[in-house]
Amino acid sequence: MTSDIISSKELHKVDPVFGQLSFDNHEQIVFCNDKDTGLKAIIGIHNTVLGPALGGTRMWNYNNEWEALNDVLRLSRGMTFKSAITGLNLGGGKAVIIGDAKTQKTPELMKKFGEFVHSLSGNYITAEDVGMTTADMDLVREVTPYVTGISESKGGAGNPSPITAYGVFMGMKAAAKFKYGSDILEDKSVFVQGIGHVGEALVEHLVNEGAKVTITDINQERLEAVKSKYDVSIYRGDDIYSEEMDIYAPCALGATVNDDTISKLKAQVIAGAANNQLAIEDKHSKQLQERGIVYAPDFLINAGGIINVYAELENYDKQEIIRKTENIFNTTEEILVRAKANNVTTNVAALDMAKERIATRKREQSK
Numbered sequence: 386m387t388s389d390i391i392s393s394k395e396l397h398k399v400d401p402v403f404g405q406l407s408f409d410n411h412e413q414i415v416f417c418n419d420k421d422t423g424l425k426a427i428i429g430i431h432n433t434v435l436g437p438a439l440g441g442t443r444m445w446n447y448n449n450e451w452e453a454l455n456d457v458l459r460l461s462r463g464m465t466f467k468s469a470i471t472g473l474n475l476g477g478g479k480a481v482i483i484g485d486a487k488t489q490k491t492p493e494l495m496k497k498f499g500e501f502v503h504s505l506s507g508n509y510i511t512a513e514d515v516g517m518t519t520a521d522m523d524l525v526r527e528v529t530p531y532v533t534g535i536s537e538s539k540g541g542a543g544n545p546s547p548i549t550a551y552g553v554f555m556g557m558k559a560a561a562k563f564k565y566g567s568d569i570l571e572d573k574s575v576f577v578q579g580i581g582h583v584g585e586a587l588v589e590h591l592v593n594e595g596a597k598v599t600i601t602d603i604n605q606e607r608l609e610a611v612k613s614k615y616d617v618s619i620y621r622g623d624d625i626y627s628e629e630m631d632i633y634a635p636c637a638l639g640a641t642v643n644d645d646t647i648s649k650l651k652a653q654v655i656a657g658a659a660n661n662q663l664a665i666e667d668k669h670s671k672q673l674q675e676r677g678i679v680y681a682p683d684f685l686i687n688a689g690g691i692i693n694v695y696a697e698l699e700n701y702d703k704q705e706i707i708r709k710t711e712n713i714f715n716t717t718e719e720i721l722v723r724a725k726a727n728n729v730t731t732n733v734a735a736l737d738m739a740k741e742r743i744a745t746r747k748r749e750q751s752k
Contacts (some may be wrong), residue, residue, distance in 0.1 A: 400729035405573050409462050413508070414454075417501040422494040424482065426501065429461035430509050431477040434743050434750070437507055437699075438478025439533065441514030442498070444486040451568075455479045459639075459661050464691070467684040467738035469710070470716065473695050478509045484514030495524040503529035512545070512694045515581075515638075528719055533694035542697050543689035548706060549658060550586030552713045556686025557632060557656035559717035564654050564679045568714075571595035574630045576652070577619065578602075579637025580611050583658045583687075587636060588615055601625055602637070626650055633657070640664040642680075647672050656681040663732065669695065670730035681717055682735040688713060 406566065412433060413636045417426040440461055447453040457479050465477025482498060484490070502511050512534040513522050523539060527533045535541030557575075561570035574597045577584055585601070591598050592615045601620040602608050608619050622628065626649040633652035635641045639661030642650075647669060655662070655678060662683045663669040673680045689710045696706050724734035 409458070411458060411461065413505075414458075415501065415505065415509075419494075422491065422497045423484070423489060424494050424497050424501075425450075425484065425751065426480060426482045426498055427457045428480040428501065428505070428509055429457040429478060430505075431461040431506065432465040432743065433476035434747050435469060436474040436476050437510055438464070438476040439468065439510040439512065439694070440477060440479035441512040441534075441690070442480040442482060442517055443514040444482040444484060444490060444516030446485045447481070447483050450483065453481050453483050463660055463684045464698045465743070466687045466736060466739040467691060469742045470685050471688040471692060471713075471737060472742075473691065475691070475695065478571065480509070480511055481515075482516075483701075490516070490521070492524050495521050496528050499525035499528035499532065502531050505531070507531050510698075512691075533697045535697070541609075542693045542706070544582065545693040546582035547586045548693040548710055549687055549690035550583045550590065551707075552689025552692070552710045553583070553587055553634070553636075553656065553686050553712040554590040555711055556681045556717045557634065557654070559714045560654045560656045560679045560681040560721065561632065561720040564716065569594070570632075572597060573632055574599070574632045575632040575634055576601065576625060576628065577634045577636055578625060578641065578657070579606075579635065579659065580607060581636070583609055584634075584636035584688075588617060588632065592617065592738045599628075599630070624649070633661040635662050639683075642669050642673070644669075647676070650676075650678065652678065654679045654681070656686060657683065658687045659686065666732055667730075670732035674724075674730045679721065680731050682720065682732050684739075685720065685735050686713055686717060733749060 411429055411431050413430040454479050461477050461479035464479055468475040501553055510531045519536050522532050522534045523536050526732040534545055537543040558568040575591050576599045578601050580600050580602045588598055598617040599620050600617055612619050626646040630652045632654040635657035636659055639659050642662050643664035692709045693706055720731055720735045724731040
């Protein structure tokens with residue numbers, strides 16, 4: 386995936402949509418605006434070769450509209466490859482709502498957003514992401530059937546965060562096996578950056594396996610709560626990337642693996658839940674490869690959430706959700722072995738596998 390981040394100061398020099406590096410042949414971009422509710426949203430549909438575009442809605446207080454557009458384009462493209470590499474018959478899409486989820490999100494705003502989703506006639510199916518809850522998806526469901534991740538009481542698969550975390554855990558174990566010769570994480574030092582719903586669930590898996598877990602987050606109150614619940618350490622320094630650790634697990638926002646951090650990293654494995662962890666994919670994945678750091682591609686190992694919500698579309702049960710999520714271990718192993726054999730980065734190996742599946746389906750459709 387192309388993930389060069391263009392600042393708002395630079396964007397005015399290029400075409401604002403088609404000229405963005407992150408545009409990458411998106412099929413459709415929808416700008417949604419409603420004066421009465423204050424809704425300002427963007428829906429990105431990257432590719433629907435494998436099926437309708439499915440991806441969560443993120444509500445974030447972006448610095449500007451260019452930043453929001455770049456984010457939705459990067460995220461929707463990532464969903465294309467996430468579904469493809471996981472074997473799901475889905476395309477890639479994503480939505481962002483510009484605003485503070487704590488102060489600006491209302492039931493009326495969510496329903497209005499649902500109306501925009503409905504206007505796409507199923508070409509895009511939404512779900513929960515940062516700043517969203519299962520209850521928000523229930524509100525969207527009141528105005529459109531094109532939403533997943535609704536409450537179990539309403540026939541949905543519920544909160545996808547625990548399954549997302551389990552998939553990351555599986556991918557981390559596979560990466561550890563590749564690097565250290567064993568997938569047992571007992572006594573491994575793991576730094577989890579970001580302890581939202583997914584991060585906390587990952588902490589629980591790690592603690593249960595006996596890993597030495599250190600957590601960090603901008604929310605100090607949440608840090609103390611998770612520390613008390615799982616008896617883990619809080620990182621109180623100011624440069625996590627320079628710390629001694631075995632595994633770095635970025636579980637907050639993306640682009641934390643960048644020009645400033647790579648040279649500092651002492652971790653031998655990177656495996657986390659955040660999307661778009663590499664600020665510039667080609668460049669930074671290559672630098673990780675040169676340093677011998679095993680990177681488990683984020684769009685592969687954080688696919689548990691989409692597996693969970695896909696169950697609502699395909700009507701399979703929890704047991705099948707777990708089976709598909711556990712298969713992330715096998716796919717991660719395959720990617721790491723393929724990357725080494727072909728002397729390419731793990732990111733390239735994962736993208737190639739995803740693109741192969743999309744190309745195969747496209748050939749089938751053209752016959």
